[in-house]
Amino acid sequence: MKSNVTPIQRQLMRVILLITGTVLFLTCVAFFTFDYITFRQTTKTQIATLGAIIAANSTAALAFDDRRDAGETLDALKAEKHIVAACLYDKEGRVFSSYPVDLSPQNFPAKPGLDGFLFANNHLSGFQPVKQGNKRLGTLYLDSDMQVIYDQLQRYVFIALVIVSIALMLAYFLSDRLQKTVTAPILALAKTARLISEHHDYAARANTSNVAELRLLTDAFNHMLEQIEAQNLEILSFNQNLEQKVSERTREVELAKSELENVNDKLIKSNRDLEQFAYIASHDLQEPLRKVRTYAEMAGRNLHDEELARKYFDKISSSAGRMTELIQAVLNYSRLSKADEQYEQIDLNQVIDNIKTDFELLISEKNAVIKTSSLPSIRGIPLQIHQLFLNLISNSLKFSKHAPIITITCKILAGNAIKTEAEVNQDVPYLALTFKDNGIGFEPQYADQIFTIFQRLHGKQEYAGTGIGLALCKKIVENHHGFITVQSALGAGAEFTVYLPMEQEVAAF
């Protein structure tokens, strides 16, 4: 398929040549038409004038029958080359004289026709009355051969065609030369535009032209390029900004997400704790209540037996006391959840000394030995740390069949050196406190259970206790962002290790 797109140069050339050609052609046509009509009219007027002059000069000759004079008058037509025949008729229409002298009779009409001149067969011929005053004396016939003049007109047309051709060629060369002032900047502009669209080089600029509209176009084009370039840069920086912002947001979201997950985990855990607590609390609290009710009923039935009734009342009182103890322990436990106490510097040796004083009676009763190495000071909540040590030592004292030996040792470990499943801040040092006893111990599968509230491995009759002690320990350690582990075997004693971060401010991230 042929394209309809034409280069501007050819288009312009076509327009210029078409206009020039059309104008020249129309001018020639108008010129020749006018010339032809004018020529015919002029010729007609001329022959009429000539006829009138010849007629006026022939009157006397006709009036006085002077053929010689008539011949002389007609002979004056020699000056007019295109008059090929002339004839003078007298009043009666007879041929009086003719021109040229040797003219044969078939070259003019035998009798005069109507006055006036007419064109026919490349000839202009006709009759002119010969009058003296109002008196008609005869008729003049004139015959003009137009062919000579038509030939001249043809030559004229030929010359005009040659001139038109030369003018067209001149127009072609001139327009070829001159149109470049207009087309060159347009072509340059088109080339620049093509290069830009091919290479996406918006830094390129088109050269300005000295044609007003083209300069305007070029300037507008360049201005557009500048704008595109600026916008490109803007878009680029905007994109970078956007990417940065997106990554920032992503990071923030991720952070928020991990925080949320953290909180969620904590919530799940605390929810689980709460469920456990509610279940066990209701179960454990019901037991002394049931005892109170049973013994109260039995006391009621045996009021007559004072001794039996007193025994039952003692049981009731003991159960109530146990309940109070339980409720107090629960209260303690729940109080630990509210971590509003202030951290302080605590000397752990001081804590051990205080506990030894508290358990003085029990220690001497059981012949227990508590061995401690020198312990450092840590930051913590004094009451809770005291409770932690108290519970752990109490636990070791409680679950023993013979003289208990409790060894308390400590070491400092880097966070990243601790191997555990629990949550550890890798960047801070931890204090590892080990409480080792020679008590009854327990089977290793219960290692997790023993830290659960009200979870007991033994009956109350064998070993007294609320079942809250170790749960409290775990809670306190967690409050201090640490963790607690236990290693034990049945009959082989137990070894509790408490890991506490050395610095609470840093640990509390």
Add this chain to the structure above:
Amino acid sequence: MNNIARNSAPYYLPADLKKGCAGLFFFLLSGLYVSGQAPPPSREYQLKAVFLFNFTQFVEWPQNAFASPADPFVIGILGDDPFGNYLEETVAGEYVMGHPLVIHHYHSTKDIANCHILFISSWDIKKVKDMLAETTVRNMLTVSDMDNFASLGGMIGFINYDNKIKLQIKPAAAKNANLNISSKLLRLADIID
């Protein structure tokens, strides 16, 4: 006009064979017509009659040559009339400068009055001379075919030359009579000073 065509036809018969039959017919007709009248004038006098009429076209008369617009234009013939009826027929119905053309015959110079063209046919030379001396003031064009008429003081004379009628004109005489002869006419004629 019909009369002219009829009467002039025979002279051109040999020249126009195509019109021959028609011409013969008219010749016979005219022959019959004129048989009871005066015999037709010779071709020479027929021409002279036409010339006399044609002078009215080539000569200008002053306005005061006519007493009133209704006055006729008079062609007078002094002496014998060589034209027969031919001159009357030629000028019949014609007007010159709006005046009807009439023919008058004079037998004595004393009879001549208000005449515009006077043809002197045959007359005594001496009487002619006398008369010519008188007529100059009367705006009268004098024409004659007598020898040396122009030299005698006449204005236009007919001369036979090479079987053709030629004109002799004396413009000075015409000018004296306050008449203006056209240069076209003068071109054809021999001028007598």
